[in-house]
Amino acid sequence: MAIEATVADFDQQVTGPLTVVDFWAPWCGPCKMMDPIMTKLEQRYGKQIKFVRFNVDGNQEIAQRYHVMSVPSLVLFRDGQAKEKVTGVYPEAKLAHYFERKITE
Numbered sequence: 396m397a398i399e400a401t402v403a404d405f406d407q408q409v410t411g412p413l414t415v416v417d418f419w420a421p422w423c424g425p426c427k428m429m430d431p432i433m434t435k436l437e438q439r440y441g442k443q444i445k446f447v448r449f450n451v452d453g454n455q456e457i458a459q460r461y462h463v464m465s466v467p468s469l470v471l472f473r474d475g476q477a478k479e480k481v482t483g484v485y486p487e488a489k490l491a492h493y494f495e496r497k498i499t500e
Contacts, residue, residue: 397437397446405449405457406475413497414445414472418463420452425484426467432487436494443498471497 397417400408409416417433419426437446451458451466461470461477468482469490481493 397433397448400447400449402454402457408445408447409472409477410475411445411472412474413443414447415494416447416449416461416470416472418449418451418458418461418466418468418470420450420466422452423466428484429467432485432490435487436490439491440494440498444494 398408400416408414417429419429433446437444440446449457451463461480463470463480463482465482467484468480470477471479485493
């Protein structure tokens with residue numbers, strides 16, 4: 396199960412060699428579509444990638460820090476530093492391919 400980050404512990408949660416943060420909101424239809432995809436990918440890559448979720452409702456400060464203008468957005472962190480962002484709904488196979496590339500970099 397992905398770690399639910401809060402404003403208080405966000406910076407601590409994104410530490411580690413490779414972390415993917417799912418910026419989402421409860422009212423977001425596309426976020427609900429991404430949920431089962433991210434769950435499957437976490438089961439597959441959970442040993443190599445740390446999966447974190449961050450609810451942007453009422454937490455715009457952190458979303459703005461990483462230029463998250465719409466949800467769902469995935470921000471890839473390496474050693475606590477944001478490196479890349481993808482926005483929108485992606486098929487499981489496409490995200491799996493992306494994660495495979497990031498793991499081997």
